[in-house]
């Protein structure tokens with residue numbers, strides 16, 4: 566089925582800025598609370614939030630097989646469950662409704678009043694109920710940097726790394742949407758030179774620049790997803806900040822991996838940009854440095870050219886950019902991650918979330934965490950207000966941004982913005 570929603574020539578009758586992350590070619594999906602306290606599924610064009618529940622009730626999706634209440638829900642899980650064909654039909658129809666040449670809604674003021682909201686009239690929610698959350702470790706640069714710091718240059722990459730998209734099962738209860746604050750966690754650490762662990766607020770809270778993909782119901786228990794079919798089951802992507810407490814992590818991670826250092830908060834951007842919208846930005850990924858097992862070998866382009874940026878804003882000060890990276894740097898792509906995740910028969914459900922792992926690029930200004938940017942705190946970063954950071958301070962706000970751009974169109978993700986509050990008093 567053609568993705569007519571992606572037509573770069575299409576213009577909308579809505580007023581949009583030329584550099585918006587959300588032109589009519591984007592059409593992401595999210596969930597928001599309206600000024601009347603109604604929760605609904607919506608999309609966004611420019612700075613308008615569009616109530617898909619109201620559009621459906623007013624008959625704008627006629628001819629597409631949808632249940633009456635599909636958009637009158639507080640999560641996208643059921644809609645995602647309907648599968649790729651439905652996502653495409655709905656995106657194509659939304660593009661048509663807001664096309665400059667289509668008068669149906671454009672010239673119906675009464676309908677527009679029910680359907681359109683400005684962004685300050687809505688409050689974004691988590692777009693899906695995340696049943697299961699998995700985090701990978703798929704940037705070779707990141708794995709090499711961290712490995713070098715902890716084990717030295719010669720043992721930086723573990724022997725399995727070039728063979729397996731390494732990952733672990735995370736925790737979904739503490740996934741929060743952009744705009745919700747996180748808190749500095751308390752925990753157990755073993756300071757350098759100490760012989761006994763100490764308990765206190767983490768001193769080394771860090772961000773991790775990641776993206777996460779959201780799946781649909783993909784397979785029944787016992788059946789793997791072939792690598793070349795994996796994209797059929799990926800609904801879309803969000804920006805993802807996998808908050809990490811490095812001092813807690815260092816003490817607890819052997820032998821089973823991260824635990825309390827990672828599950829105190831993980832932030833996502835609220836609009837899921839569909840894989841369909843990202844089609845014009847498919848690129849070749851890094852060449853395998855070692856032959857991969859057949860179930861991980863794929864055909865065609867499976868990586869995406871998505872510019873990623875990280876900013877830090879002190880409590881009273883302007884934001885400073887601290888990193889510029891790109892999703893295309895990932896050594897293992899999403900298709901390989903999903904194929905590997907299910908090769909043992911593990912089943913994946915609608916609304917599951919898979920983090921990429923920290924995305925570091927090849928140059929020091931493209932590293933995806935403070936741990937790497939400041940090299941364990943040895944090289945502090947200077948912000949525009951003159952203050953220095955080794956890790957994240959209390960009341961700092963960390964902002965992730967992401968966008969794709971070519972000569973025709975810009976498809977963006979907006980922001981994933983989280984303020985770090987001081988540790989609670991104990």
Ligand code: CA
Nearest residue numbers: 773807922923
């Ligand atoms: Ca992570």
